Amino acid sequence: MTTVITRFPPSPTGHLHVGGARTALFNWLWARKNSGRFTLRIEDTDAARSSEEMTQGILDGMRWLGLDWDEGPYYQSRRIDLYNEYIDRLLQTGHAYYCACTPEEVEAMRTQARASGAVPKYNGRCRDKGLTSGPGRVVRFKAPLSGETGFLDLVKGPISVPNTQLDDMVLRRLDGMPTYNLAVVVDDVTMNMTHIIRGDDHLSNTPKQVLLYEALGRPLPQFGHVPMILGPDKKKLSKRHGATSVTAYRDLGYLPEAMVNYLVRLGWSHGDQEIFSLDELLTHFSLEHLGSSACVFDQSKLLWLNAHYIKSESPARLAGLLAEHLGRRGQPESGAAYLEAVAPLLQPRAGTMVEMAEMAEFFVAGDDELVMDEAAATKFLTAQVKEHFAVLHFLLRDAPGFDQAALEALFTRYLEGKGVAFKILAQPLRVVLTGKTKSPGLFETMEVLGRDRVLRRLANALRRME
RNA sequence: GUCCCCAUCGUCUAGUGGCCUAGGACGCUGGCCUCUCACGCCGGUAACGGGGGUUCAAAUCCCCCUGGGGACGCCA
Numbered sequence: 001m002t003t004v005i006t007r008f009p010p011s012p013t014g015h016l017h018v019g020g021a022r023t024a025l026f027n028w029l030w031a032r033k034n035s036g037r038f039t040l041r042i043e044d045t046d047a048a049r050s051s052e053e054m055t056q057g058i059l060d061g062m063r064w065l066g067l068d069w070d071e072g073p074y075y076q077s078r079r080i081d082l083y084n085e086y087i088d089r090l091l092q093t094g095h096a097y098y099c100a101c102t103p104e105e106v107e108a109m110r111t112q113a114r115a116s117g118a119v120p121k122y123n124g125r126c127r128d129k130g131l132t133s134g135p136g137r138v139v140r141f142k143a144p145l146s147g148e149t150g151f152l153d154l155v156k157g158p159i160s161v162p163n164t165q166l167d168d169m170v171l172r173r174l175d176g177m178p179t180y181n182l183a184v185v186v187d188d189v190t191m192n193m194t195h196i197i198r199g200d201d202h203l204s205n206t207p208k209q210v211l212l213y214e215a216l217g218r219p220l221p222q223f224g225h226v227p228m229i230l231g232p233d234k235k236k237l238s239k240r241h242g243a244t245s246v247t248a249y250r251d252l253g254y255l256p257e258a259m260v261n262y263l264v265r266l267g268w269s270h271g272d273q274e275i276f277s278l279d280e281l282l283t284h285f286s287l288e289h290l291g292s293s294a295c296v297f298d299q300s301k302l303l304w305l306n307a308h309y310i311k312s313e314s315p316a317r318l319a320g321l322l323a324e325h326l327g328r329r330g331q332p333e334s335g336a337a338y339l340e341a342v343a344p345l346l347q348p349r350a351g352t353m354v355e356m357a358e359m360a361e362f363f364v365a366g367d368d369e370l371v372m373d374e375a376a377a378t379k380f381l382t383a384q385v386k387e388h389f390a391v392l393h394f395l396l397r398d399a400p401g402f403d404q405a406a407l408e409a410l411f412t413r414y415l416e417g418k419g420v421a422f423k424i425l426a427q428p429l430r431v432v433l434t435g436k437t438k439s440p441g442l443f444e445t446m447e448v449l450g451r452d453r454v455l456r457r458l459a460n461a462l463r464r465m466e
Numbered sequence: 467g468u469c470c471c472c473a474u475c476g477u478c479u480a481g482u483g484g485c486c487u488a489g490g491a492c493g494c495u496g497g498c499c500u501c502u503c504a505c506g507c508c509g510g511u512a513a514c515g516g517g518g519g520u521u522c523a524a525a526u527c528c529c530c531c532u533g534g535g536g537a538c539g540c541c542a
Contacts, residue, residue, distance in 0.1 A: 046542070153471095161469065167538085183542095200536065234535080266478070269478085274491050293472045294473095294534080301478065303492090422501055429501085
């Protein structure tokens with residue numbers, strides 16, 4: 001049994017977007033599930049469009065998702081000699097040749113072919129000229145003129161394309177850099193890849209790569225092409241559709257496990273199961289259940305999953321995240337213990353950590369800086385409730401206990417004595433303590449706020465109602 | 467234009483010839499719970515693109531059509 005080796009080869013010309021993250025996840029899962037190795041490779045042969053900053057962003061995204069790699073990151077830009085070795089070999093074995101045509105000439109061939117309804121491709125003018133190395137010359141692959149090239153795809157099944165569709169692709173550019181197709185094949189061969197799981201958009205590249213494997217005399221790895229992720233308009237997902245990079249979701253307050261869970265279910269399924277722990281993913285993930293049709297990125301389902309994970313996450317971890325987001329919103333620092341007490345009240349209510357931070361503001365705001373919903377204050381802080389609050393202030397001050405149960409008992413006793421329903425006082429009290437008309441339950445809120453804050457906010461309200 | 471791929475509720479999907487008058491989940495929606503908002507619970511809405519075959523039997527297999535996506539770079 002050979003060791004499973006997979007890879008994720010992003011091009012550092014953009015962020016780690018959700019589509020890339022999903023293929024990375026699939027490759028990672030497959031390697032981990034089979035106790036194999038997962039390799040990271042940076043495809044930066046396009047020097048002009050690649051940047052170190054993008055590379056770091058991609059690595060950050062990977063780490064955030066928890067997709068650790070066993071090898072790499074390898075940089076293609078540092079492996080040029082290796083690629084040249086292989087190109088020379090192809091030249092020697094007659095699988096490649098030098099071509100002196102300029103990009104403009106090639107472009108003209110394509111437009112001409114297109115105009116006459118033919119396949120737009122290089123016409124092979126230098127194919128049999130026997131040109132040797134020289135300035136202004138690229139190296140092209142000598143592709144078969146007839147026949148078919150095919151392979152068995154893990155998700156799509158048998159794929160085959162007439163060779164007349166393929167042209168003599170460039171292997172080495174004018175600037176001496178290898179092209180993508182050559183570099184991937186050389187890398188995948190030398191790094192011993194066993195499985196190549198990648199986006200559907202590479203499907204039509206694969207026959208060209210298959211030809212290269214054959215020319216090199218190397219066995220094919222297993223290819224698996226997963227369908228694309230589309231936007232709600234069913235077009236290829238792009239910035240137009242809103243957040244597409246995984247780090248954007250992190251900043252929006254999504255939990256990595258929610259992202260992973262959402263992504264894995266996009267194109268893969270295990271019966272009716274929706275929620276997967278990492279362990280479950282590792283035991284259940286399979287290539288056979290990868291879907292074969294494109295899917296739409298559905299933000300609302302991601303949000304639901306995130307809410308789910310927030311509910312089940314430990315208050316301690318949430319407190320850390322909460323502090324971070326609160327800080328970002330310019331709120332003063334609060335103790336970890338306090339935030340850890342706040343979190344459970346907000347967990348069932350927050351869809352994202354950004355939302356939780358927003359809801360947590362009244363907990364951490366200074367009593368005098370509490371943002372008051374004025375309309376609500378006018379509506380609820382009436383003369384009638386003022387009398388009650390005045391008494392309640394004393395009762396709360398002298399209450400022996402300040403926990404939820406004690407508070408509830410205190411209120412019940414008071415209300416029964418006055419013959420008043422809690423409903424009458426609930427909203428006014430909520431506005432006084434939180435500044436808003438929506439909040440967690442009053443008794444738990446008071447317990448967490450603590451006696452001092454409650455008393456000060458009550459006193460402030462009393463003063464206001466003078 | 468050519469080639470390749472795809473096709474079940476609005477969305478993600480289950481379904482591998484009979485268990486399907488098509489199941490789950492998100493969303494939307496009715497109700498319950500209730501100090502507000504949520505959570506939760508119960509219920510509802512909604513799909514096999516069309517046409518031909520094959521078969522005793524088709525969402526499932528084959529063909530055509532239609533629709534969608536992708537690729538045709540000295541980008542990856």
